[in-house]
Amino acid sequence: MALLLAAVALAVAAVPEGLPTVVTLALAVGVQRMVKGHVLVRRMQAVETLGAATVICTDKTGTLTLGVMEVREVWPPEAAHRVLEVAAACCDAELPVQGPGAGDPTELALLAAARARGVERADVERERPRVSEQPFDSDRRRMSVLRADGVLYVKGALEALLPLCWQVPPGVTEALASLAGRALRVLAVAEGRGPDERDLTLVGLVGLADPPRPEAVEAVRAAREAGVRTVMITGDHPATALAIAKELGLLREGESPEGLVHARATAEQKLQIVRGWKARGEVVAMTGDGVNDAPALREAHIGIAMGRTGAEVTREASDLILTDDNFASIVAAVREGRGIYENIRKTLVYLLAGNGGELVLMLCASLLGLPLPLLPLHLLWVNLVTDGLPALALVMDPVPPDVMRRPPRRPDEPMLGAREWGAVLATGLLDACVTLGTFLWSMERMPLEEARTLTFTVLVSCQVLRAFAARSGGLLHWEVGSFNNRPLLAVAAVTLALQVALPEVPLLAAFFSLVPLDAAHVALALGLGLIPVSVLELRKLVLRGVGRAMATPNG
Structure with a gap:
């Protein structure tokens, strides 16, 4: 029976049950944030x-x-009225007298400029109804409309219209260079007779600002x-x-x-x-x-x-x-995508380190011939309250402020590289050493059930408090004034309170095979729980100091 319990305990310790939920929630939180950012x-999978x-x-x-076009200049100036009249006759947009227009922003700008010179598209449509049209596309780079007066009205890129024109105003190339050099979008307008786009007369150019x-x-x-x-x-x-x-x-x-x-x-x-x-x-x-x-x-x-x-x-x-x-929304989404990836990665390290520590604890106790430090039910509870809830809070972390100052990760880069696996191993061993040491010390001083209760409380304290080191890229967040994950604070407080109360409730204590701890042992458990997080943060402090020294000339 003892062997079976040990096998079950090892199996429970090895599996991070909250992993699928954590990844799903991380993506869901990211999607929600992107919606707020207009994405x-x-x-x-596109989020990651x-x-x-x-x-x-x-x-x-x-x-x-901005996508709000405005006609800034018409060339040649002396033919501006005719240029805008031809342009207005080759538009599909609708610009009512009152209210916003409907259609392409470029055409709306042309119609607004034409209206300022007394040309209304509605009058053009009434007096010279369109007979046929060839819409604009990116290959032709022009649009043409044949109207009842037999005139073909054409607008588009100058390069697309010039080969079709037999009459061109002098200086058009220089005018194009001048307008385009001032960041104006340039449209050429032309007219001809009949339905074919040939033997056209180039009327002029329109420079639009966006x-x-x-x-x-x-x-x-x-x-x-x-x-x-x-x-x-x-x-x-x-x-x-x-x-x-x-x-x-x-x-x-x-x-x-x-x-x-x-x-x-x-x-x-x-x-x-x-x-x-x-x-x-x-x-x-x-x-x-x-x-x-x-x-x-x-x-x-x-x-x-x-x-x-x-x-x-x-x-x-x-x-x-x-x-x-808006392009800015794309860049914000890139920032969010990087933040999601970082949150998933650090949460994976946290989960695997916790389960690794439990596994090492149980294996070492078995190899040393000790009684089980924790029962399978204890490990299930640990995985529920430390793997589940803190991990879920970790994936809701705000995006790190420096995430857009880092280079993009390589597409073939594994989520958990050598650095992350090293952190999993070191952190797991640290948790295991603290809890195993607690169990060995308490076995000499108290009954087995009380030793298990103390060890159980120490393990939960270690993992809950270590969540703050998992989310911290440097010093503890309260030291740098950015302790901003309120869900994690709430989860840590509630979890520790539940853990302390668990042996005090007779029904739960009997179910989990626990015994009440006195105030000194509760304080000891919480104090021992601070060891892993303190060691991890001191290590970050040392590494930061070494990094600064190496970055300082002659340092």
């Missing part, structure tokens, strides 16, 4: 992958910029500090793209834009960009909003769809959805 998670992202490929308009999001500048900087490259992909002119990239801080002085800024990019090129980064071993996140972006989103490790402007097909292909279409 909807469609696939749970996002923390390892090394490259974020992002659209410019509406993600890095200012960078203020928070995007900080987000790009934070991503750079975290070792994450930001790759801007846009349909704008290369000069416009470069100017905005510099405004955002995406390109610093002297840096080459190669690989980081892609202008006039098509859907196929987006797919090739993602594949190129993946071939280099990078973990790629890709944003998109159009139907043509879906293949690139599926190809990336993390596909991110736009929630406001994204097509339904793109959302279906994505892992995450941005509800505010």
Whole structure:
């Protein structure tokens, strides 16, 4: 019977029963935090992958910029009325007299500028109804509308329109360079006769401003500090793209834009960009909003769809959805992903160290020919109150403040490396030594049941208090003023109170084969429980001091 009890006790000690629950809760908490940060998670595994992202490929308009377009300049100035009239005749957006408009932000800006010059799209539609149209797409890079007056109205990229034009105002190339160099998005407008896009007359250019999001500048900087490259992909002119990239801080002085800024990019090129980064071993996140972006989103490790402007097909292909279409939300999600991974890793170390300590305790007692220090029921209780509740509180830890100042982890890096397994072994041995020493000391001074009760209380105290060392990256949190995990505080207080009260309740004491402890022994148990956490924190203090000494010149 004693052998059977020993076998059962060893089995119970070896298994971290709370592990599946802990991992599930960690991901669930992360998903909840991401929702508050305007990120909807469609696939749970993307949460963990996002923390390892090394490259974020992002659209410019509406993600890095405000997405609120405004016409800043029309060229040539003397033909501004005609330029805007042609542009308004080639729009699908609706701009009512009162209230917000509906449609593409660029077209809304064109209609607003045209209205300021007395041109209303509603009048154009009434007087010259459209006969046919060829919508804009990323391959053609232009849109055309044939109206009842026989005129074909065309707008799009200048490079796409120039080959179709037989009349071009002088100085158009210089005007394009001037507008694009000032970070303006440039649209060319042209007109012709008949349904075919040929023999057109270039009417002029429109320069539109889409200012960078203020928070995007900080987000790009934070991503750079975290070792994450930001790759801007846009349909704008290369000069416009470069100017905005510099405004955002995406390109610093002297840096080459190669690989980081892609202008006039098509859907196929987006797919090739993602594949190129993946071939280099990078973990790629890709944003998109159009139907043509879906293949690139599926190809990336993390596909991110736009929630406001994204097509339904793109959302279906994505892992995450941005509800505010903001690049800063992506960087915040990367931070959250890293925090989730860190919380899971430190909780695993805590759980495995606890079970390792229990296993070593029971094995050593068996090898020394001692009675069982703890019964199987005691170990089940330990796993319930120390493996379960503190571990669940640990995964709710706030994200470490320095997590975005660390480089991304390697994709092939195991969650528990040599450092973590070393911590598991050392911590487990420390717990086992304290509890085994307690059992050997108490056996000489008190009956077996009382010795077990004291050992039982010491083990619970060791593991509960050690949870604070598990969450601390340096000194104890109360020493650095960031003792901010309230669930863990509550769990520790309640668990220790329950443990002290357990032998005092006759029914529970009989069920667990415990006897009441006097106040001196309770104080001793709590004091011994402070040994592992104190040793671990002193070790961190020593290592921090050594690190500072090595970092100091001549130190």
